Amino acid sequence: MKTFVVFAGAPSAPQALEVINTGESSGESVFLHQNSRTCTDRRSFFSCAPVRYKKKQRHDPNDIAKGAESVPIPFVRAPGGDESLPEDFTYTAVAVAYEKAKIEIRLCKIEQDNCCTACFGNCLKKKWPCHCARETGGEFAYNEDGCVKKELLRQAVRETQGDEACRRVTCEKECPMEVARGSTEKCRGHIVRRFIKECWVKCTCHKKLCGNRIVQQGVRYKLEVFWTPTGKGWGVRTTEDLPMGAFVCEYIGEILTNTELDERNEERFLKQSRHFYPIYLDSDVCTERILEDDHLLCLDCTHYGNVARFINHRCGDSNLVDIPVEIECPDRHFYHASFSISFRAMEELTWDYQLDFADENHPIKAFRCKCGSRECKDTRE
Numbered sequence: 001m002k003t004f005v006v007f008a009g010a011p012s013a014p015q016a017l018e019v020i021n022t023g024e025s026s027g028e029s030v031f032l033h034q035n036s037r038t039c040t041d042r043r044s045f046f047s048c049a050p051v052r053y054k055k056k057q058r059h060d061p062n063d064i065a066k067g068a069e070s071v072p073i074p075f076v077r078a079p080g081g082d083e084s085l086p087e088d089f090t091y092t093a094v095a096v097a098y099e100k101a102k103i104e105i106r107l108c109k110i111e112q113d114n115c116c117t118a119c120f121g122n123c124l125k126k127k128w129p130c131h132c133a134r135e136t137g138g139e140f141a142y143n144e145d146g147c148v149k150k151e152l153l154r155q156a157v158r159e160t161q162g163d164e165a166c167r168r169v170t171c172e173k174e175c176p177m178e179v180a181r182g183s184t185e186k187c188r189g190h191i192v193r194r195f196i197k198e199c200w201v202k203c204t205c206h207k208k209l210c211g212n213r214i215v216q217q218g219v220r221y222k223l224e225v226f227w228t229p230t231g232k233g234w235g236v237r238t239t240e241d242l243p244m245g246a247f248v249c250e251y252i253g254e255i256l257t258n259t260e261l262d263e264r265n266e267e268r269f270l271k272q273s274r275h276f277y278p279i280y281l282d283s284d285v286c287t288e289r290i291l292e293d294d295h296l297l298c299l300d301c302t303h304y305g306n307v308a309r310f311i312n313h314r315c316g317d318s319n320l321v322d323i324p325v326e327i328e329c330p331d332r333h334f335y336h337a338s339f340s341i342s343f344r345a346m347e348e349l350t351w352d353y354q355l356d357f358a359d360e361n362h363p364i365k366a367f368r369c370k371c372g373s374r375e376c377k378d379t380r381e
């Protein structure tokens with residue numbers, strides 16, 4: 001018996017080695033292809049190999065994600081410009097807790113009837129939606145193209161625009177959001193946000209093929225970070241036309257408590273930092289009423305974050321809407337803030353930060369808005 005070592009890949013990129021035995025009598029070498037095709041010479045092996053052939057990857061100096069996303073995200077300077085990306089920023093595609101934030105991602109919190117333990121393949125193809133669609137009224141949040149369904153999208157736009165018709169809850173005692181703002185005012189009321197629940201770790205469907213696993217797959221459309229010509233610093237745009245409801249990215253950064261964020265804000269304010277990058281994970285404040293400091297969490301993208309950190313604000317008619325998503329377990333102190341297209345876009349991607357420009361007490365002193373929208377709320381002289 002002869003032993004052959006077979007490369008599963010091109011000659012220049014041997015990634016996996018496989019040893020096979022073959023009879024000596026024919027005098028032929030047998031090359032076993034990884035997708036079970038056999039070829040009798042090395043040449044035809046490599047010509048039938050591309051199914052598994054993975055191009056040798058290089059570190060693309062223009063990819064701000066440094067390979068962390070499944071698509072590269074290039075950055076583009078203004079013509080003739082020499083702006084550089086911030087040096088104290090490291091790209092991460094997963095949220096990381098800084099120090100005190102308590103994140104309760106526990107298997108025991110996922111009850112059997114809160115996940116699909118008998119599903120196979122793609123849950124969206126099932127005749128009847130599985131348990132995972134319960135959160136969204138018995139229908140999956142996504143369509144077969146991986147986009148958020150129209151009704152849910154409309155609802156999210158209404159909620160984020162503070163539509164009076166949306167359900168509101170007022171804190172009975174101290175409002176954690178007012179406390180976070182350093183204010184002693186009464187609760188202004190919280191809109192009850194509708195969450196999306198994706199299939200999670202205990203579900204038995206396919207981790208990549210299930211259509212109820214969209215946000216957890218990460219960025220898949222072509223995005224670009226570019227230097228805005230209107231004085232907003234860096235911004236994000238798409239280089240392809242995105243359909244309504246397409247998931248663009250989630251807001252990823254360091255997970256902080258309010259106190260930690262306050263300390264950072266103060267420091268940055270003293271340093272006269274130009275840009276600020278925090279968001280509050282407050283979509284479920286209304287069901288808790290009373291929250292300890294280490295449970296009302298925020299994401300800060302200043303030092304660690306993903307492409308969402310470069311998305312600028314637009315008042316009123318922004319083309320992205322944020323939707324809270326449960327991915328790991330039902331603990332809503334930490335959830336995923338996903339951005340989907342609410343208006344067709346092939347231009348700068350913007351998101352309404354929901355800032356009150358007149359609020360002098362706001363912990364992040366609002367910038368002078370240059371969004372250019374007819375609905376711009378920054379009316380300060």
Ligand SMILES: C[S@@+](CC[C@H](N)C(=O)[O-])C[C@H]1O[C@@H](n2cnc3c(N)ncnc32)[C@H](O)[C@@H]1O
Binds near residue numbers: 231233275311369
């Ligand atoms: C999340 S960052 C966005 C990325 C930022 N432009 C950069 O270069 O890193 C938020 C900051 O961008 C700037 N910004 C965002 N939207 C803006 C707008 N509509 N007008 C002016 N500045 C804006 C503000 O300085 C704000 O604090």
